[in-house]
Amino acid sequence: MSPRPKPRDTLARIVPYTPGRSIADVKAALGLEAVIKLASNENPFGSPISHDELIECLESIALYPDLSGAPLIGALAAELSVAPHQIIVGNGSDEILTMIGLAYLNPGDRVLTASGTFSEYGFVANLMDASVDAIPYSDFTFDLGRMAEQITETTKLIFIANPNNPTGTIVSTRSLTEFMQRVPATTLVVIDEAYAEFVDSPHYPRPITWLSDYPNLIVTRTFSKVYGLAGFRIGYAVSTAEVIATLYKVRQPFNVNSVALAAASLALTKPEFIHHTIQNNQTQKTRLTDAITEMGFSVIPSHANFICVHIGVHAKQCVDELMARGIIIRHLASFGMPEHVRITIGTPDQITTLITALTLLVEGKLI
Numbered sequence: 001m002s003p004r005p006k007p008r009d010t011l012a013r014i015v016p017y018t019p020g021r022s023i024a025d026v027k028a029a030l031g032l033e034a035v036i037k038l039a040s041n042e043n044p045f046g047s048p049i050s051h052d053e054l055i056e057c058l059e060s061i062a063l064y065p066d067l068s069g070a071p072l073i074g075a076l077a078a079e080l081s082v083a084p085h086q087i088i089v090g091n092g093s094d095e096i097l098t099m100i101g102l103a104y105l106n107p108g109d110r111v112l113t114a115s116g117t118f119s120e121y122g123f124v125a126n127l128m129d130a131s132v133d134a135i136p137y138s139d140f141t142f143d144l145g146r147m148a149e150q151i152t153e154t155t156k157l158i159f160i161a162n163p164n165n166p167t168g169t170i171v172s173t174r175s176l177t178e179f180m181q182r183v184p185a186t187t188l189v190v191i192d193e194a195y196a197e198f199v200d201s202p203h204y205p206r207p208i209t210w211l212s213d214y215p216n217l218i219v220t221r222t223f224s225k226v227y228g229l230a231g232f233r234i235g236y237a238v239s240t241a242e243v244i245a246t247l248y249k250v251r252q253p254f255n256v257n258s259v260a261l262a263a264a265s266l267a268l269t270k271p272e273f274i275h276h277t278i279q280n281n282q283t284q285k286t287r288l289t290d291a292i293t294e295m296g297f298s299v300i301p302s303h304a305n306f307i308c309v310h311i312g313v314h315a316k317q318c319v320d321e322l323m324a325r326g327i328i329i330r331h332l333a334s335f336g337m338p339e340h341v342r343i344t345i346g347t348p349d350q351i352t353t354l355i356t357a358l359t360l361l362v363e364g365k366l367i
């Protein structure tokens with residue numbers, strides 16, 4: 001074979017991300033008319049932005065976006081009681097996770113996280129030629145006690161998803177505080193709060209309020225989940241002014257587009273939509289959990305907008321059979337949980353359709 005340009009060595013450790021199948025793809029492949037997607041934790045009610053509002057958001061598309069001065073930053077700062085220069089926006093919170101790696105990881109640094117959690121953390125480490133220490137869960141939850149024991153002098157970055165994807169579990173205020181007390185001041189701790197808005201627990205920590213005690217904390221949030229804007233790609237991080245200034249150094253000049261900025265600002269003015277989404281999530285999560293438990297499967301108690309279910313050896317078959325009936329859910333083999341599936345909480349009608357289909361699979365002894 002003739003010589004070829006050789007990619008960076010570390011790319012040998014990276015497998016491109018494979019998203020779940022889209023509605024259009026499943027419709028075309030299986031010749032189905034109605035397909036529902038309960039696989040990627042998006043908002044089942046769509047977005048809070050009306051068609052007319054969206055047209056208004058398009059007004060500024062001829063100009064480069066104003067990122068640091070965007071009204072969105074001011075609105076978020078006011079809502080979170082932080083200063084505007086403690087916030088940075090990204091092209092999805094995924095981009096912010098990459099920026100954190102670009103800004104802080106030298107080759108050979110270590111990144112600490114849980115094994116089988118959100119794949120972006122391992123991706124960022126590998127991209128920067130850092131190594132990953134992935135600690136098994138305890139009871140499907142980040143094991144902060146064991147993680148603290150694994151911190152070494154070269155541990156530069158720690159990623160914690162709270163709630164965790166794909167298990168839906170949370171770490172408590174007490175365990176996160178105890179953990180932070182054991183983390184060296186030179187190690188950065190990223191708390192990924194993609195599902196924070198859904199949590200209804202008095203034990204859920206609010207680390208955005210801890211920044212004066214722990215200036216090595218970064219909290220990331222997103223408009224992709226409860227705010228219904230996953231397709232626009234917009235998320236943000238909150239930290240100290242110093243950390244945010246460092247992230248600004250590695251940011252692409254215009255990393256978030258002007259339409260997404262305008263839409264996210266508008267979404268913040270729609271508390272009824274957010275409230276309705278959260279209420280529905282609680283009701284349908286309880287209903288689906290009860291129904292699935294009654295079928296004999298175990299469900300991990302979830303604080304997010306999805307549930308993680310132990311199906312057993314037929315988990316893949318369960319996903320395929322549901323797909324054939326127009327319902328897309330996620331098999332968790334790539335998360336190291338081949339006997340589990342993850343199901344996003346949908347609208348009442350979607351959950352009815354799912355429960356009906358699952359019941360038929362169980363009665364037909366297909367799963």
Ligand SMILES: *Cc1c(COP(=O)(O)O)cnc(C)c1O
Pocket residue numbers: 041091092093094095118161164165192194221222223224225230233234235
């Ligand atoms: C969905 C999700 C995100 C959000 O990613 P965006 O890039 O903002 O769409 C981040 N972290 C976790 C754990 C998620 O599940």
